Amino acid sequence: MKLKLKIWRQKNAKTKGSFVSYDLDNVSPDMSFLEMLDALNKRLVEAGKEPVAFDHDCREGICGSCGMFINGYPHGPVPGLTTCHLAMRYFNDGDSITIEPWRAKAFPVIKDLIVDRSAFDRIQVAGGFISVTAGAAAEANSVLVNKHQSDMAFDSAICIGCGACVAACKNASAMLFVSAKVSQYALLPQGRIEAKTRVRAMIAEMDRQGFGSCSNTGACEAQCPKQIKLTNIARLNREYYKAF
Amino acid sequence: MNKILFSAVSKKFVMALAGLFLLLFLPVHLGINLMLLKEDPEPFNNAAHFMATFPLVKVVEIVLMLAILVHVIYGITLQIINWLKRPVGYAVRNKSETSAFSRFMIWTGGAVLIFLIIHFFNFYFIKLGLVEGDPENFYSLAWQLFNIPGYVILYWICFALLGFHLFHALQSAFQTLGLNNDFWTPVIKGLSLIYAIVVPIGFAVIPLVIWLFK
Amino acid sequence: MITLNAKIPEGPLEEKWTKYKSTTKLVNPANKKKLDIIIIGTGLSGAGSAAALGELGYNVKVFCYQDSPRRAHSVAAQGGINAAKNYKHDGDSVYRLFYDMIKGGDFRAREANVYRIAEVSNQVIDHYSALGVPFAREYGGTLDTRSFGGVQVSRTFYAKGQTGQQCLLGAYSSLNRQIKAGTVTMYPRRDMLDIVVIDGRARGIIVRNLLTGEIERHSAHAVVLASGGYGTIYYLSTLAVNSNASAAWKAFKKGAAFANPSFVQIHPTSIPQLNEFQSKLTLMSESLRNDGRIWVPKNKGDKRPANDIPEEERDYYLERRYPTFGNLVPRDVASRAAKERCDAGYGVGDTGLAVNLDFRDAIKKQGKKAIENKYGNLFEMYQHITGLDPYEEPMRIYPAGHYTMGGLWVDYELMTTLPGLFSIGESNFSDHGANRLGASSLMQAAGDGYFILPNTISNYLSGEIRTPKVPTTGAEFDEAEKKAKERIEKLLSIRGKNTSTTFHRRLGKIMWDYCGMTRNEEGLKKALKLVDELKKEFWSDLMVPGEGADLNQELEKAGRVADFMELAKLMITDALNRKESCGAHFREEYQTPDGEAMRNDSEYSYVAAWEYNGDDEPILNKEPLKFEFVELKERSYK
């Protein structure tokens, strides 16, 4: 396949960026989106030019490193896939593809398509944990957990922290991300003990980090590669009101 | 404490409560308006009179005005803050799947607000004595207005937009209040849709009926 | 020459660890605050140890190359984590887990260490469960387990196909708690470039800030490597693409012995290579072998679509060769058998480098729904990647580099031969011998981090309480920083024509062909030459654009590939030295007439711990393996 790429290039946080166009031939439909960029980068590097910088690691949809805004969609047009899992099969010969970094005040651009998502870490540091010290835990089966609840907790816990929800949201809100974590713990008896302090701390930190507020548009749910549900946000709200 | 009252979630909570209260009021208003369709101006004028004088309604009225104020102020400030959360926008339009209703709340809300202001000048401020007019005969006032084609078209547009606003509003309020689950949410969405269609259409048919049959 | 002292405590196997813990030297709480510990890595081992050491009151600094500790490679583990809980009442015990690991590792691991990890496995599950890791549960609310990797008991705890992610997020949460408490400082986006040794002890590290390119110095009383495995040396592997050997390799060059570098596990079921730009091989969980049947056509070069090949013309070679275990033979056996068929010309797909994993019979028997319930996610992932529907036609799979049993040599205390430098998790060699059993490496990484290192490191640190804060201004730091900068300059100044990825791909191919699933002397010797040539070419024809003082991903990659070039030689040397077949190390010269591995216990029952020797050949140190508690047996899966 032949593609016309338009990619956001920005040297660093301080300089202004702009779009640069590239033509790329010989793209195989079996390539992943990142492998397609690898092919472009190979060409650039061999010509002594700086390659397009982007975050990536596992390349199998689980680490949450990758993420770019592709033709108007975070992680591209196929639901349920991360950028690294997006096969070029989903594009057509001759397509034009515009690639932008996540855009949000809380995710400043570092270089090209790399953004700083450490705000997510800070929210987790604020309260995304259960306070148990190594060695202090009781025998695992001494705490029984309803299977249904536990499965629901799992469904919330699979968030990979990629930030697509923030990128998709017109308000750059992080509610889906925060709600997934809060829900995981809220649904488990182990997590109930600190439920109130946790949700208050995490929401306060979320606001401090500069994310917008939720207006229930559902863009996050639609774009989340792990299909984290909007019901988590309702649960987060509930947990928050209960915390006073 | 400050953080709690003014956290993003709390602000939305307040907005949702205020909005829901407004939602309760609309059908009441509609009920009264439907009396415009009677040949006899008495029932309508009586109802208007009752609304203007009954003490308990007075209290509710204050709450209502507060609700409008809070809903509008919070809505606008939250929107402005949210806009600031993405200082650099996307070059390609964000195609993330959402309903258009939810994306344009500030605009549909704004249109409704403008209508509301006009409406206040036409009726409510007369009642309060701020604007000249006969507070005892809103019936003929309404009839007069409905005979101005430009007004009716504006009226219809605003109610269409109100419908869009309401469709998202109801389900969104429930979500914000933390009420969302696999069973009830589809039901709530269905009810939102019915409400968002029936109430604005109820308002909108009044001038139509007046035009066609009266 | 170094001396290898494994420091195994005296006494019966079951009492060693308890006795060690109750007699080891401790550091009092007031002193802990004054002791700094550096940890490289935030996987299950690194994040776990950081949290545990922070909880104890040490002053901990943690480093990782990703933008967040939550992305460490442990996140990708799918299948599960073992523990000897015996919840299924099927006869499991600490001893049985220990024995399975020793046997699975083909008797090339140290008894005392393996027993200890089996012992702490139960604590790991208790701890993760308390941390809110949503493991699968039974309807009654207790934890569920499944059987994994061909063992006879059901001891694997799991969270669907995302056990590693869930365990890592648990570890990450406990790390976060300590960051909040102020005992741990997190340094993400840092690449470790060197270890600083002062007076024979590890005292600090040099890192490159990947955002700014700045070279930073960090000092401590002890350094812990939790930097994971080096399976990416094959370029195409199931590991995260940025996984690397650099941290461990730098430790090696500073005096830590590297043990059994050639012991690499090749996983039998990954999605085969589809295009020339492919950057990684995606693992398809081993659990698929519970229901899928592996076959190739009986006729060479049969290119008909799989579904058109009649039953009589299919060769279910695992069932044929291993009637007892069938499709569930251990990973190394399954991998080699696949390679053997493909090399003989029976492989399927365009490249002929794939075999069929067929669910037709399982779907017929159990129904599509049942299969979908078990493997739905995996099938979907397969379809997204390959565009083929595994419900309709067999999956194509091929082996891929997966896990490195080899790693830094450590004693019972998990300390390397460089005093003050510890190594935990996949970066050490300790518990899996010549082959790792499924679901036991998450267990080892977590056990090392949470429950073993915090106990053993105090024995070393108790001797350090009089050492004041280590300054980062000494000559050793200057020297290490200078060397690191020089190397960056060198990489940047070659300005040749090829990318580091190109070199990496070529190196990977050499290693895969000659030092992969099977090895022979001729091939290995050839590989030594090829790697030497490639290395020369690398240093004269590499292209790294951009500058050092900036975010420069090509520079990061180049540094890693440069280290892989050196490690490759050590792996080959080790493979050449070990003239036997054991576990994942299969020397073609040493096999039985029907193609099974032939171990040589009288000559090779030792750990090969290689010592860096400048530009000269590395020195081989042997740690003899004594089996006091188990009887050496031939591994048979027939």
Ligand SMILES: Cc1cc2nc3c(=O)[nH]c(=O)nc-3n(C[C@H](O)[C@H](O)[C@H](O)COP(=O)(O)OP(=O)(O)OC[C@H]3O[C@@H](n4cnc5c(N)ncnc54)[C@H](O)[C@@H]3O)c2cc1C
């Ligand atoms: C696809 C796959 C599936 C697996 N499934 C299972 C399974 O089901 N069960 C099981 O038990 N095991 C499984 N394993 C193996 C297991 O995941 C790993 O062995 C284990 O997670 C290793 O953990 P670790 O803590 O040692 O290191 P890792 O999790 O690999 O972490 C390494 C850390 O070191 C850091 N690091 C590395 N180099 C540097 C450097 N130079 N500078 C700074 N930081 C550095 C990284 O940033 C990272 O934080 C699987 C492995 C793979 C590849």
Ligand code: SF4
């Ligand atoms: S909620 Fe979904 S989109 Fe948001 S960070 Fe988690 S996985 Fe990514």
Ligand code: FES
């Ligand atoms: S690279 Fe890990 S999720 Fe895409």
